[in-house]
Amino acid sequence: MGEIPVIKAALLGAGTVGGGVYEILKRQWEEMPKKLGAFVEIKKILVRDKGKKREGMDSAQFTEEWKEILEDPEIQIVIELMGGIEPARTYLLEALQAGKHVVTANKDLLADYGRELLDMAAEHSCDLxxxxxVAGGIPIIRPLKQCLAAxxxxxxxGIVNGTTNYILTRMTLDKMEFSDALALALELGYAEADPTADVEGYDAGRKVAIMASIAFNSRVTFxxxxxxxxxxxxxxxxxxxxxxxxxxKLLGVARNAEDGIEAGVYPMLIPKYHPLASVQDAFNAVFVHGDAVDDAMFLGRGAGRYPTASAVAGDIFEAVRNIQAGSTGRLGCTCYKNLRVKPADETSHCYxxxxxxExxxxxxxxxxSVFGNNNVSIAQVIQKNKRGELAELAVITERVLERHFxxxxxxxxxxxxxxEVSTILRVYA
Amino acid sequence: MGEIPVIKAALLGAGTVGGGVYEILKRQWEEMPKKLGAFVEIKKILVRDKGKKREGMDSAQFTEEWKEILEDPEIQIVIELMGGIEPARTYLLEALQAGKHVVTANKDLLADYGRELLDMAAEHSCDLxxxxxVAGGIPIIRPLKQCLAAxxxxxxxGIVNGTTNYILTRMTLDKMEFSDALALALELGYAEADPTADVEGYDAGRKVAIMASIAFNSRVTFxxxxxxxxxxxxxxxxxxxxxxxxxxKLLGVARNAEDGIEAGVYPMLIPKYHPLASVQDAFNAVFVHGDAVDDAMFLGRGAGRYPTASAVAGDIFEAVRNIQAGSTGRLGCTCYKNLRVKPADETSHCYxxxxxxExxxxxxxxxxSVFGNNNVSIAQVIQKNKRGELAELAVITERVLERHFxxxxxxxxxxxxxxEVSTILRVYA
Known part of the structure; x- marks a missing residue:
């Protein structure tokens, strides 16, 4: 056995997850030759301020210039953990164009520019x-693309947003109101100062777009x-x-129906016996139904320094194995269909x-009779809580077209x- | 784009799972060019009696002669679904020696001869x-080898035997005794006529050996x-x-402790809040703890025609992708360590x-005082059910050495x- 090759990589971003990836690659150093047939080493780290000290990282590796990474022929893998669309999109397109492999955790970018990036990767036989x-540390992309490929x-x-699942868990177990549970999530660092992307379902929506694209072999964007x-x-x-x-639960749901794909994020009523019902706090879980495998579920931590770094480092290892085997780009874009995505009005739900x-x-x-006239079948009616002259009525419908509802x-x-119409929610059925 | 290549495969065994694989490959025919860059087609099927008709299969493909498959240079992939050690072991060694890739669902073989087979595969740059x-349709081997590799x-x-999980579920939900639940499992086809391998934990033990080998990068045999x-x-x-x-629950447990690997299958008490506790009936689930990913769980159907065929066909697709990329054998044996496996006496448990x-x-x-003299710490004592002059006592210990217990x-x-000592069970902690 000759000398063990050292494959060089660059990290874009030295925040929480970037630091985690850096640390895990160090921890795994001795395992690499046997596991990968090569070492993989971070050579440069793109940061905004290279004067700022970062625990455990060697500041000699810091650079503020993307060109220093892009133009370094030794760097074969670019690990993007900056987030956001730009400049990440431009950097990754340039990296792929230069024949560098890309590992990224950037859901915003993938959900909107997945096709462009994957096309560029394919053109240059690069891994992306x-x-x-999606879902942090939980293996889901690769199981869908490989294990469940048939x-x-x-x-x-799935439950693919930890912040909202934490809030709903507190509301359920501790009978808190939304605002109090959100305040608690903020205090504990589970929610960001501006929680919009989480509580409005945008973050989950991006993950749904990515999962649906892979599960149905057809591009779905945010x-x-x-x-x-x-x-x-x-x-x-x-x-x-x-x-x-x-x-x-706040569920991200994508269905591949005869007449098109339905993709949405909604708070939904789900039976307690369903495996997703008992996914608590910041845990994530993804539930898959296939014609052969039937039901399968993947559960784990959907965020956090090390769980996310686990997934990133797994991808880095995979890229290294492909470099060693000469098979980079062997598993690229799998969206070879062009299925229609239905507008919300055409989707159907139980409500x-x-x-x-009165x-x-x-x-x-x-x-x-109003429901009947509009083709909405009622499954269940519950009457209760008389409050003076008012009664409360709860209605659950059969699966009906959103438009009719x-x-x-x-x-x-x-x-x-x-x-008053106090609440309208979808029901998982 | 030139003509799409057709990769030929042979099926060893035309039983339940074999039939499922055959059917799924047919269903996926139109997807293959885009998904794999090639078609994959069953050319020959090894059966015991080629005169016997098999629903949906073309009897012209049947052969009773292994040599007809082994010596057919067109056949690149051998799919082994016969089960048992011999002649499967000999056939697969010969197939690998001939440069054919192997996909198998044979846990007995892998648990005892995994190293021999993987070494042979590596020698010939073949996929195995x-x-x-392990766990039927649930993706677990590939997630461990790839996604969680860092x-x-x-x-x-995990719960890796559906028969016993079905029996224990009936005993729990319907308050049945073991013999009645077993009889019901037999009646419904969940248990085999000779249920020994299932109810004694041998089947689960083989799966634990395979999972532990991959999770800890060190060979564990049945x-x-x-x-x-x-x-x-x-x-x-x-x-x-x-x-x-x-x-x-009947749990297969493997732990990678400082002083060696612990691997066992035991009925265990597990808290109701643990995700494995709510895995019911014939479902399987595997729970993994890693230093980066923390906790993750994989749930699904652990047996059955289509779920098992889903995993087999996923492997076939992967082999085809490797053939197309020229990267067969890129991910071989990952047992590069030589960790000690502790004898049962040295393992530790809560009891x-x-x-x-009296x-x-x-x-x-x-x-x-008996426990104290033997280094066994007691965590909890419950006294109840006086029956005449006798009282019932339940004791739960701290984690103690099996030898001391x-x-x-x-x-x-x-x-x-x-x-009387009525029951001794381990407790998951």
């Missing part, structure tokens, strides 16, 4: 890997994904769910709605006997 | 893949794995577990034991105040 972009996947859905957040969920809704033996209505005969009949709501909104 | 050998895995454990079955579990034990807020004792003062003190049992067995 992004296991960490399936027609009909559904992929713009194709309907998103609804959890800001309107109340403790009362959660108590109601509990009575129905369900919990409320739960909670109404405050407590008198004929109200239920009136509501039922919305039409019903328009009519219901005009009816004087209905004082 | 066995995703289906982790030091310290624990891998002979290294301690096995204890579920035949002695009673409805009373399960009721007791329930009171302690736990359930009893639960249920004793029938109901008089001093009994508890007597028992406690056994020494205590020898002394306890001699004590006249102890009428």
């Amino acid at each position: 890997m992004f296991e960490a972009a 399936n027609y996947i009909t559904e992929v859905m 713009g194709d994904v309907f998103t609804e957040g959890i800001t309107k969920i109340t403790a009362a809704d959660i108590a109601y769910a509990d009575e129905l033996n369900m919990v409320i 739960f709605l909670r109404l405050q209505v 407590d008198r005969p004929g109200v239920l009949a009136g509501i039922a 919305k039409d019903s709501l328009l009519v219901l909104g005009e009816m004087s006997m209905i004082k | 893949m066995f995703e289906a050998a 982790n030091y895995i310290t624990e891998v454990m 002979g290294d794995v301690f096995t204890e079955g579920i035949t002695k579990i009673t409805a009373a034990d399960i009721a007791y577990a329930d009171e302690l807020n736990m359930v009893i 639960f034991l249920r004793l029938q004792v 109901d008089r003062p001093g009994v508890l003190a007597g028992i406690a 056994k020494d205590s049992l020898l002394v306890l067995g001699e004590m006249s105040m102890i009428k």
Whole structure:
């Protein structure tokens, strides 16, 4: 056995995850020759301020100039952990063009510019890997692309945002209201100062776009994904769910139906016996249904320094193995179909709605006839909580077209006997 | 783009899973060019009786002669689904020697002859893949070898036998005794006529050997794995577990401790909040702990025609991709360490034991002093169910050496105040 080759890589970004990747590569140093047939070493680290000290990192490796990395022929792998669209997009396109392999955790970039980047990678026979972009440390991209490759996947859905799952868990277990649970999440560092992308479902939506693209072999972008957040969920809704033996989870759902792909993020009622129902706190989980494998679920930590670094480093190792085997780019873009993505109106769901209505005969009949006239079948009606002259009514529909359901709501909104529509939620069925 | 190559494969065995693989490859035919850059086609099928008709299969492909497959230079991939050690071992060694790639679901073979087969594969730069050998359709081998490759895995454990999980689920949910639940499993086809390999934990033990080898990068064989079955579990034990807020599961557990690997299969008490506790019926799940990823779990169907075929076909696709990329054998044996596997006596566990004792003062003190003298710390004692002059005592220990625990049992067995040791179980902690 000759000398063991040392493959050089560059890190773009030296934040939480970047530091984790750096550390894990060091920890694995002695394992590398046997595991990979080569060492992989960080040669340069792109930072904004190279004067700033970073625990455990060698400041001699810092550079503020992307060109120093791009033009270094020794650097074969670029690890992008800066986040955001630009300049990450430009850097990665340039890196691929220069024949450098790319590992990234950048879901924003992948969800919008996945095709462009994967095309560029293919053109230059480069690897472009992004296991960490969905569900942090949980293996999901590679299992879908490889282990489950012989399936027609009909559904992929999951809890892919830890912040909102933490908030909903606190609301469920500790009966907190949304604002208090959000404040707690902020205090504990589970939520960012501006929590919009998390609580409005945008972060989950990007992950849904990426997962759906891979599961269905057809490109889905963030713009194709309907998103609804959890800001309107109340403790009362959660108590109601509990009575129905369900919990409320923010689910990213993608279905491959006959007439097109449905992709959305919504708070949903899901039965307690479903494996996703017991995924607590900051854990993530992805549930897959395929024609051969039937149901499968992948659970783990969807964020955090080391779990995310685990996925990034796994990709780096894979790129090194491909470099050693001369097989870089062997598994590129798998979106070879051009399936239609349905607009939200054409998707179908079961709905739960909670109404405050006048407590008198004929109200239920009136509501039922509105639904009936709009092709909305009712599965279940629960009446309770009389409050003075008002009664609370909860209705669960069969799976109906969103358009039909919305039409019903328009009519219901005009009816004087209905004082308030308190909650509208989708139900997983 | 030139003509799309057709890669030929042979199937050894045309049973349940073989038929499933055959069918799935047909279903995926149109996807193959885009997914793999090639078609993969079954050319020959090794059967015992080629006169027997098999639904959906072309009898012109049947052969009773292994040599016809071995000596067919067109056949590049051999898919072994016969099971058992011989003649599978000889066939696969010959196939690899002839430069053919191998996909197998044969856990018995892998658990005992994994090294020999993987060495032969490496020598001939062949792929040898066995995703289906552990936990059926659930992706676990490839996630461990690739996605989690940058982790030091310290624990891998799971519910990897569907038959026993079905039996224990019925005993738990329907309060059945073991013999009745086994009879039901037989009736429903979840158990084989001779259920020994399942109920005694041998089947799970083979899977533990394979998982541990891959997780810890060091060879563990079936002979290294301690096995204890579920035949002695009673409805009373399960009721007791329930009171302690736990359930009893047959777990395959492998730990990579400082002083060596521990590998065993045992019925264990596990807290209800643990993700493995809610894995019901014939589902399997594997739980992994790594230094970077922290906890991760993989859940799905551990057996059955299509789920198993899903894993086999995923491996076939992967072999085809490697053939196309010229990278066969790129990911071979990863057992490059030579870690010691501890004998059972040196492993440590928390134990639960249920004793029938004389109901008089001093009994508890007597028992406690026996444990104390043998370095066994007690975590919890519960006294209940007076039955005439006898009382029932349940003891849970701290994590103690198996040797010390056994020494205590020898002394306890001699004590006249102890009428019976009804149950001894390990507790997951």
